Amino acid sequence: xxxxxxxxxxxxxxxxxxxxxIRDGRVLLxxxxxxxxxxxxxxxxxxxEAGERLAQAALRExxxxxxxxxxxxxxxxxxxxxxxxxxxxxxxxxxxILPHAATxxxxxxxxxxxxxxxxxxRLDEVAGLETTPGLAATLAEAFAxxxxxxx
Numbered sequence: 088x089x090x091x092x093x094x095x096x097x098x099x100x101x102x103x104x105x106x107x108x109i110r111d112g113r114v115l116l117x118x119x120x121x122x123x124x125x126x127x128x129x130x131x132x133x134x135x136e137a138g139e140r141l142a143q144a145a146l147r148e149x150x151x152x153x154x155x156x157x158x159x160x161x162x163x164x165x166x167x168x169x170x171x172x173x174x175x176x177x178x179x180x181x182x183x184i185l186p187h188a189a190t191x192x193x194x195x196x197x198x199x200x201x202x203x204x205x206x207x208x209r210l211d212e213v214a215g216l217e218t219t220p221g222l223a224a225t226l227a228e229a230f231a232x233x234x235x236x237x238x
Contacts, residue, residue: 100168100181104145105132107164107229108157110191113207114226116216117153117196120203123171123180128208129219130186131155133201145187153196153205157189164188164228167221184221188229 094101107130108115116128133148135141142159149155163185171180196205208216210226 095179096177097181100183102135103132103182103184104135104141104148104163105130105184105186105225106145106149106157106159106189107186107226108149108155108189108191109229109233110207113209114213114229115153115155115191115196116206116208116213116218117198117202118204119219120198120201124219126203126217127219128206128213128216129222130225131202132184132186141185142187145189149189152199152201153194154199155194155196156192158192159187159189161188161232164225164232167219167225169220186225186229188232190233 117131119127131149131152135144167184169182173179198205
């Protein structure tokens with residue numbers, strides 16, 4: 088499912104997670120390999136599987152996407168809704184993303200099949216990047232929760 092065609096025109100929103108891994112005052116970002124928003128910088132993440140807890144899903148997606156291990160800090164952050172409509176106003180994509188703040192434990196990030204690239208970035212560097220909707224607010228909340236620095 089690399090092209091997202093199975094996620095077009097959903098009958099209900101899809102529930103996803105993302106994870107803001109913070110290490111030495113920087114956050115881990117991944118450039119999306121798939122549509123929608125291919126090439127745009129975001130947090131590692133993906134859809135929650137049935138029977139999976141939100142934090143578990145975020146940690147799984149982090150490991151699968153970029154090969155990093157982290158520890159979630161507290162409950163999920165404020166949700167982000169991504170709704171993209173077609174020319175007739177129908178919901179082409181509808182995601183509700185529940186982001187998590189985390190501290191890095193191990194592993195150096197490498198792009199997998201769902202990431203064109205990865206990078207560690209300071210908050211001031213993120214402002215100059217093309218990012219997914221709501222990322223700046225999510226990062227501000229994540230850094231506040233973590234305290235701005237970590238291992």
